[in-house]
Amino acid sequence: MTRTADGEQAPEDVLVALADPIRREVLAMLARSGGATSTSLAAGLPVTRQAVAKHLAVLDRAGLVRAHRAGREVRYEADLQPLKQTMRWMDALATQWEHRLDAIKELAEEDTRP
Amino acid sequence: MTRTADGEQAPEDVLVALADPIRREVLAMLARSGGATSTSLAAGLPVTRQAVAKHLAVLDRAGLVRAHRAGREVRYEADLQPLKQTMRWMDALATQWEHRLDAIKELAEEDTRP
DNA sequence: CTCTCGCGCAACCAAGTGGTTGCGCATTGA
DNA sequence: TCAATGCGCAACCACTTGGTTGCGCGAGAG
Secondary structure (H helix, E strand, C coil), X not given: CCECCCCCECHHHHHHXXXXXXXXXXXXXXXXXXXXXXXXXXXXXXXXXXXXXXXXXXXXXCCCEEEEEECCEEEEXXXXXXXXXXXXXXXXXXXXXXXXXXXXXXXXXHHHCC | CCECCCCCECHHHHHHHHCCHHHHHHHHHHHHHCCECHHHHHHCXXXXXXXXXXXXXXXXXXXXXXXXXXXXXXXXXXXXXXXXXXXXXXXXXXXXXXXXXXXXXXXXXXXXXX
16 A cells, blocks of 8 residues: 555545446445455456456555455455545545636636726 | 446546546646646646647546637636536445445344354 | 748657466465 | 465566657738
8 A cells, every 4th residue: 555755645546546447346346245355356357366466456555455364365355445535635626626716717707897 | 528328427537537647737737727728738747738638638538628729729628527526426436335344344243243 | 921839640659557378385175 | 195276476468558759730920
């Protein structure tokens, strides 16, 4: 799981992770089952175990899954907290940008006013 | 701007668009200035006009910018609506997944209970 | 009318991504 | 103990992406 210098979760990794349909499907499967291995996940997907393992690595970098070793198995669980964090980040961006756009619109109206 | 069959904005395009730092910077510049051309945007970025034009195409596919031709210039404006839509989509996903995880946790507790 | 400026298109390139196969290692169940 | 299972690593492949340069065209300014 990569983190920024100030300890904040990097929202970019979450966006990248969520941009892929297979990774979203993996997350959905993990949420449905409450935990699974790369092998069991691959059984329900049109790709090989290794491909799933790579996707899980991306999800792990984003903090969206956590791996627990249990004997010779590695069980993955979903963690939705980075998702919520990213939503807050997006909300802050949207608000900020919208305020600027509103201010500009206001200025434009002032121009048309005599 | 690509749309899904049911007329809904594809959230995937927004995620992909937002995952790139330069595209976020372009959006921020558009929000700050209220509209700009690929040439003027490139002046404030470490890439060429053509690279900016490609980024603008990605943003346009996501519906995050709209292009208006004015003489020989093409002016781009930011549109934040797809962003809000994507946030709602993410919120729905998070809620849905969280409910599943909660239900599973409940079952686990029931197991430990005699 | 002509020169300039902004844009679009195309070719090209390096690096990244998503996928595969093959193999070796460790754990485990019979 | 030993065969089977699950995993990790590495090589390799096709395709995408982000970037460049070069060129031609159309609209405006002089």
